[in-house]
Amino acid sequence: MNFTARPPSMSTRDNVYQTLRDQILLFELPPGASISEKEISQRFNVSRTPVRESFVRLAQEGLLEVYPQRGTFVSLIDLELVEEARFMREQLERAVIRLACAGFPDERLAELGSNLSLQKACIENQDYRTMFELDEAFHRTIFEGCRKNNTWAVIGQINVHLNRSRMLRLAADHHWDHLYEQHFQMAEAIRNKDEERAERLMKDHLSLTIADQALLKEKFPTYFK
DSSP, X not given: OOOOOOOTTOOHHHHHHHHHHHHHHTTSSOTTOEEOHHHHHHHHTOOHHHHHHHHHHHHHTTXXXXXXXXXXXXXXXXXXXXXXXXXXXXXXXXXXXXXXXXXOXXXXXXXXXXXXXXXXXXHXXXXXXXXXXXHHHHHHXXXXXXXXXXXXXXXXXXXXXXXXXXXXXXXHOOOOHHHHHHHHHHHHXXXXXXHHHHHHHHXXXXXXXXXXXXXXXXXXXXXXX
């Protein structure tokens, strides 16, 4: 368990936190896994203080569960929280993509096009980690193009369980052509200023999470509450 490359200015505490967070999201630390301050401090060769502070932060985000006398565990995925985050994203993203159709900078539209090209490469290489990052970047670009950066930041605060579910879905099934096609159609709807089509596409896109839950719970029953 080693540190991912981080900016030199990042503190030890932030480095420990971000590395653990990444490992939980990528299922290198799977739901239900037991971890301890002593173990992590030894593996990262750091004192227990930054590890303890990182544990507190991850617990506040819902990624760790701390049980007195029993230990600390990676939290199971909570499907109620997944649905709540999906619901919030759907409402906000449907509204934002309508704004994008009303007016969207050309340079941001070009970014969407570049993103789609990279998604194609991920499909060929079956790179689910990068595919997840590109999916996030695609949606973030729409918010940024509408000058709704703070709204995107708010979404990020409640996305933890939803993102774990999405990452698991990408890792479990490498047939992502439908995701690419939906993203492509959304970009085209923005380009053509077709608000109704764009909103419908976004609704259908974000509804995929609902259909995925039964499949994931059946395939990974120990990962879910």
